[in-house]
Amino acid sequence: MLVQHLPQDSELARSLHGEAADWSVTDYLLAAVIDRLAESNWMFATVNRDEDSDPLDFPEPVPRPGSKPETGPEERTGAPTGAPTVEELTRFFS
Numbered sequence: 001m002l003v004q005h006l007p008q009d010s011e012l013a014r015s016l017h018g019e020a021a022d023w024s025v026t027d028y029l030l031a032a033v034i035d036r037l038a039e040s041n042w043m044f045a046t047v048n049r050d051e052d053s054d055p056l057d058f059p060e061p062v063p064r065p066g067s068k069p070e071t072g073p074e075e076r077t078g079a080p081t082g083a084p085t086v087e088e089l090t091r092f093f094s
Contacts, residue, residue: 008024009022018065019065022065023064023065028064031061031062031064034062035059035061035062038059039058039059041059042056042058042059043084043089046086046089047086047089047090047093055086
């Protein structure tokens, strides 16, 4: 019965779940906030950049334990699928 009440960061939890055992719900939420903030900064910089300059790279998300980096097909100026285009951002913020 001792196994049921071991702390989340115990050696058993680490051996079963890897480094995900070190991450709490707060850590995952903080990583999500950091990702959204980086995306909003990217949107702001994209809309306010010079029209002749090169497109900005979309920010990479904070790596989470147990997840693989997203390497799916990218469209629209290096942003992941579903991200707004520069024209859409300009219309939105104008």
